[in-house]
Amino acid sequence: MEKMEITLNINDKSREVTVHPNETLLDVLREKLDMIGAKESCGEGVCGSCTVQMDGKPVRSCLTLAVEARGAKIKTVEGLADGEELSDLQQSFIDHGAVQCGFCTPGMLMSADALLNENHNPDEKAIRKALAGNICRCTGYAKIVQAVAHAAEPGDHCSDCKS
Amino acid sequence: MLLPRFDYSQPQNLEAALDLLNAHREDAKILAGGTDLLVRMKKGLIRPKRLISLKSLKELSYIKKEHDCIRMGAGTSLADIISSDLVRKKARALFQACEKVGAVTIQHHRGTIGGNILQDNRCHHYNQSDFHRSGRQACHKDGGKICYARENADRCNSTCQSDGATALMALGAKLVLASKENERTVDLDQFYTADGIKPHAMEAHELLKEIIVPLNNAQSDYQRLAYRSAIDYPIACAGVQLKPSENQKDQIEDARIVVGAMGRAPLFLAQAAAFLKDKSIHDEAAFQKAADACMDSAATFAVHNVGSTLEYRCEMVSPMVFRALKEASQALENAID
Numbered sequence: 001m002e003k004m005e006i007t008l009n010i011n012d013k014s015r016e017v018t019v020h021p022n023e024t025l026l027d028v029l030r031e032k033l034d035m036i037g038a039k040e041s042c043g044e045g046v047c048g049s050c051t052v053q054m055d056g057k058p059v060r061s062c063l064t065l066a067v068e069a070r071g072a073k074i075k076t077v078e079g080l081a082d083g084e085e086l087s088d089l090q091q092s093f094i095d096h097g098a099v100q101c102g103f104c105t106p107g108m109l110m111s112a113d114a115l116l117n118e119n120h121n122p123d124e125k126a127i128r129k130a131l132a133g134n135i136c137r138c139t140g141y142a143k144i145v146q147a148v149a150h151a152a153e154p155g156d157h158c159s160d161c162k163s
Numbered sequence: 164m165l166l167p168r169f170d171y172s173q174p175q176n177l178e179a180a181l182d183l184l185n186a187h188r189e190d191a192k193i194l195a196g197g198t199d200l201l202v203r204m205k206k207g208l209i210r211p212k213r214l215i216s217l218k219s220l221k222e223l224s225y226i227k228k229e230h231d232c233i234r235m236g237a238g239t240s241l242a243d244i245i246s247s248d249l250v251r252k253k254a255r256a257l258f259q260a261c262e263k264v265g266a267v268t269i270q271h272h273r274g275t276i277g278g279n280i281l282q283d284n285r286c287h288h289y290n291q292s293d294f295h296r297s298g299r300q301a302c303h304k305d306g307g308k309i310c311y312a313r314e315n316a317d318r319c320n321s322t323c324q325s326d327g328a329t330a331l332m333a334l335g336a337k338l339v340l341a342s343k344e345n346e347r348t349v350d351l352d353q354f355y356t357a358d359g360i361k362p363h364a365m366e367a368h369e370l371l372k373e374i375i376v377p378l379n380n381a382q383s384d385y386q387r388l389a390y391r392s393a394i395d396y397p398i399a400c401a402g403v404q405l406k407p408s409e410n411q412k413d414q415i416e417d418a419r420i421v422v423g424a425m426g427r428a429p430l431f432l433a434q435a436a437a438f439l440k441d442k443s444i445h446d447e448a449a450f451q452k453a454a455d456a457c458m459d460s461a462a463t464f465a466v467h468n469v470g471s472t473l474e475y476r477c478e479m480v481s482p483m484v485f486r487a488l489k490e491a492s493q494a495l496e497n498a499i500d
Contacts, residue, residue, distance in 0.1 A: 001168045021171030021214070024201075043164035044202045046394050048269065057242075057272040062164075063201050064273070065194075067171055068218055111269070132393030133266020 006070050010035070011079030019066045026050045026061035029076060037077035037106045048134035051107035052076045058114045058133075077106035080113060089113055089151040098147035100138035107134045112148045121152055164205040170213040177222055177341070180215055181370060185343040187213050188367040194218075195238055196273035198265065199282040207293040223277075223372065226250065231378050237277025237371040244276055254376045255494065256383035256402045256487075260330035263385075266393045277371045280328050280338070280351075284321035284362045284427060285396065286312055286468040304360050312468035319359030320466045322424055324396040328355075329423030330385045331374065332431060333402030339373035340365055346372070355428030362428065381406035381417075382494035384487040387424075388479050390470065397424040398469050399476045401457070401483040403436075405444065405491045412499045413444050420488075422457055422480055426464030432457050435484075444492040454484035 001020055008015050010033070017032050029035045029052070041049040043062050050062040053075040080087045086094070089112060099105050108131060115122055115130035122130070127148045128141075136144065174180040184191055192211040194200055203209050217223060223238030226247050233249060241261045244250050251258045264270060264279060288311035289296075289304050301307030303319035310316035328351065336351045349364070356364050365371070387400035400423040408416040418439040422430045435456035442449040458481040467473040 001170055004171075020168070022166040022168055024166065027165075040164075044205060045198055045265075045270070048266065051269065054272075058269050059273055060198075060269055063197050065171070065197070065201075065216075067173070068194075068197075068216060129267050133269040135394075 004067055006067060008066070008069055008074060009072070010074045011076060012073075017066070021065065021067055023066050024062055025052065025064040025066045025069045025074070028066040029061065035076055035078050038110075039103055039106060041103065046135070047104075047107075048111065049104050049107040051110040051134065053110055053114055056114060056117060058111045075110070075113075077109050080109060087113075089116065089148070092147040092151040093144070096143050096147040096150060098140060098143040100136075100140045104134055104136040104138075108136070108144055112144075112151070116148070116152055122148075124149065166201065166204050167207065167210045169204075169211055171216065172213060173216045173219055175219050177220060177370075177372070180217065180220060181341060181343045181368075183213075183215050184370055185368045187215075191215050191367075193370060195275045195278040196240070196270075198270050198274050199278060203283060203290075206291065207296075208290070217275075224275075228378075233376045233378060235276060235374045235376070237280075237373060238275050239277075240272060241274045241276060241279065242271040245271065253378055254330075254334055254383065256330040256333050256385040256404065257327065257376065259385040260326040260387070260400075260402070263387050263389075263392065263397075264326050276327055276374060279325055280331065280374070281363060281371060282325050284319075284323050284359050286319075286321035286359070287470060288312055288468060289319075289321060312466040316466075320427060320468060321359035321362075322426065322466070322469050323355065323362060323428050324424045324469060325429070326385070326387060326397060326400065326423070329397075329400050329421050329429045330383070330402040331376065332429050333385070333404045333419050333421040334376050334383055335404070335419060336377075337375040338371060339375065340369045341372040342366065342369045348375070352431045357427045359427045379406060380498070382491045382498065384490040384494065386483045386487045386490070388476075388483060396469065398471050399461075399479045399483055400424050401480065401487045402429075403484065403487040403491050405439070405488070405495055407444070407495055407498075408441075413496070415439050415442050415444060415492075418453075418488075420453065420457055420484060422461045422484065424469060425461040425476065425480060430461055430464060432460050435460065439488075444495050447489065450485055450488040450492070451481075454481040454488065457481065457484045 039049040041047040045063045054072040190212040194214040223236040225236045383404040387397040389395040404419040406417040408414040418436040420436040462477040
């Protein structure tokens, strides 16, 4: 098994890493690049907590080899905020109490962000469909869906909406 | 979970991929989307020495219409199939099946139609971690001599849970298998070996290149039952195709019924389908009778190894087939109007 020098484009920055072919994108992000936003939970593509975007599409980084991610524009949860300023979607998650234990949140954000980039005004059904592959064991789905709806179009989505 | 060690190749064209496959044969596995293969590798079920990635083979990703068929590259992503108007209109069962595979966005952008057809058979006794399996005797598929799913079984009873295979078999699809020396076309209904350990009739040096779906005036439908629609494999599913008579549009000339996730291969139930010949497309009593016959046939093959109870899965075959027949006949009726 030979080591490979690869270049990954992560959050619009070019990162050079040496990897073994059997390292997944998630392993490389967390262990080699110290980007611990994406989480490993099931490790077999069921739970969605490792979701990152490749060329705008949400993918499971635990089932993507790092060498297969060459050439793609990778976006992780670290790429959502602009410096210290959170994105609308992130702020909406906080405002709506959509974060409980927080373990599923990076995956939820990346799936939701991919949806909002494609569909600027999704209805509840579209949001639930887009998030169907992300599991929240705190079962806080209602707040998460409200947060995404609010980020798409601020309005009267929930009783305790602050803005 | 860590992946076992392997060498990695990323050939730049089909010829190079076939050369590599020919050279490494059993030692190599093809990596397309990876959603089935990498999970099995993480669990230590297979340890290929080399993975041959199809990532650079854009030539395997296309959907083309010809005068009597649709040709799809095996590397076409499920997302591309779902967004194809041609598939939606002319091969509805396939559209419905692909739409239901895995999580809506995530698996679709990685998963390919070829990988869906070639996914390994599954069994909840076998598809477990190394640790889980190390605590007990090996089953047939693990190199042992017992079966946890069916007592005293002399062979592996793992179940084929592919959505795509069930739908494509109902549509009468063909597969094009390429190897270094030649290329051959096989009917999908002849492709499954009903052997839980080696479920597909293809050689180690062959690569699934293309899927051909014939075009005709028939209508198809696919129905599936799963625990959680977004992430689970089907525990019972049915694909049907109804072909109307040339002269009398509301009469069924030919029917194809395939029941999936109930046996070692998708079950092509010719006898139940033959019963529908010359029946009216409005004859729901006949649909029910055929669906019940499918349930009886499927029950003889199914074993308790993919979740839920066996009784429930068998009972649900009938409504799955009935719903699929009703939807397909409705589509036929709409076509007359």
